[in-house]
Each structure stands twice: as structure tokens, then as C-alpha cells.
Amino acid sequence: MEAISLKAQQIFSIGGFGVTNSVFLTFVVMVLLIGLAAVLNRKMSLVPGKLQVLAEIGTEKLLDLMSSTLGSQKKAEQYFPLIATIFIFILFSNLLGIFPGVGSLVVHYQGNQVPLFRSPAADLNFTLAFAVISVILSNVLGAAAVGTFAHLKKFFNISNPIAFFIGILELVSEIAKVISLSFRLFGNVFAGEVLLTIVFSLAPYLVPLPFMMLELFVGLIQAFLFAMLTLVSIALHTSIQEH
């Protein structure tokens, strides 16, 4: 059984920058998604082909869900690119993470064998980046929607001591959101990788099937969840709260 490592291992370096196996698979996912978008864009027609129908169904469902959470269709279309990108990118990363060849193809780097590919979300840098982007953007979009002063008044409210304390708690809760988002995705995907490594080393034929189905399901749910939590956070920040 190969060594299970908490950190993503470096497979080569460009200049002074060490490229790890997670970053490598992230590039592959990026190229795949950009290629898919380019193909869909070129073959877009009024009478849709199968791929376009799939994309339209997905878009409509996500827009419906967003407009029911945000309250208006206009807001849903405004914040759709962010939420859809988070969902699609994390979904494809998780799905490609259980692809054959990921974790099993090894290269030799600096004396030891490291896997060539590794599930992108099994690297804390990936999930932390997404979490930081999500929290910062939801605050920026909230400030853009209700005004910077009104948004900051939620956190620094000096009208009475209790409101001040609640404002500080809100600030702490934003930081906790970064930690919880990143660790939820990282923990789920890394634990799934460890589970699959162990099951494949114990009984490689037929037995891993239910575990792979579990991984597929978990990957889908975690991608959906990350997008939904970002959406709810944006909805809370951009709605005008009246007491």
C-alpha cells in the first residue's frame, strides 16, 4: 500500500514553483471545463443538441433554486456565474478524483514514488482558496448591494453594548465560515481517498464498488453544499434586514 500523505506531493517544478499532483489535476480539470465551454459555445443553436439540452436543464434547475433562495430572478441571474462555477468546478474535481489512474499512476521524484494525480480537493490549499474567495466575495457583494456603510454597520454597531457584542460575534462567525467550508470539503474528499486506498489494497475486485458509489455521492453532495452555503451567505448579506 502506498504511503498516505496529508499534504499533496510535489511532482515537478517550474522555475522556483513546485507543482504538486493536486495542482496538476486541477489544471487538467480546468482544461477540460474550458474545452467543454468552448465546444458548447461554438455549437449553440436554437434547436439544441444533446449536450446543450443537458447544459440548459442544469442551468434552469440551478437558477430556480437560486431564485427561490434569493427571492428574485434578477438577483439569481446576477450571482449565477459565481455559484455555478463553484458548483461545476468542485463537482468535476471530485468526479475526476475517483477516475482510474488517479492515485495509482506513480512517478519517481527525488528518490521516492509519488502518485502523478491526486484529487484536487484532497489538498487543503484548494479548499482554503475556494473558502476564502467565497467569504470575501459574499461580503463584497453584500457591500455592493446594500451599501458599504450599511454592511459595515452589521459588524461594528456601537449603538448599545449588546449590539456591539453581536457585531463582534458576526465577525468571528465569518472567520469560522472560512475554516468550516475549507475543512468540510477537505475532510470529506481526503477521508474518501484514504478509504479507497485502503479498500483497494485489501480487496481490489468487486468489493470497492459500494465505496466508489459512496465517493461519487459524497463528491456530488459536497460540491452542491459548498455552492449552497455560498448562496445562502450571499442571500443573507444582500438582503435588507428590517427589524
Add this chain to the structure above:
Amino acid sequence: MDIDTVRLWATVGVIAIGTIAPAISIGFIGSTAVKSIGRNPEAASKIQTAMILAIAFAEAIAIYALVVSLIVKFVA
């Protein structure tokens, strides 16, 4: 007890004790969601969305315990 034995017990103990409360709370969330869907079937999709969100929050606590256990085992 030497440090390796303590590390082994810590790895097992963190994940075993840390998943008790999330499991109970996820059961509560699911049961309340099912009861409220039974009471008001029209709001089923809204209740389902809120339930999935709440279950994710509760499960995150179990994931924190899992990450601590992994860190104890694989890092130092």
C-alpha cells in the same frame, strides 16, 4: 505508556467520541424534517433544501474530528 501507544489511542478515541454528537443531531434533523414534510407536503422542496443544509453543518463537526484524528496519525 510510550508516545506511540498514546498516539494510537488518540487517533481512535478522537474519531470514536467525536462522531457521537453529530450522529445524534443528524438523526434529530432528519426526523424533524420528515415530520414537517408530513404536516405540510406542499413545502417539501424548501424543507428538503433546508434539511440538507442543516445536515451539512452537523456533519462538518464530525469532519473536524476526522481531520484531527488524521493529523494525529500522519503528521508528527
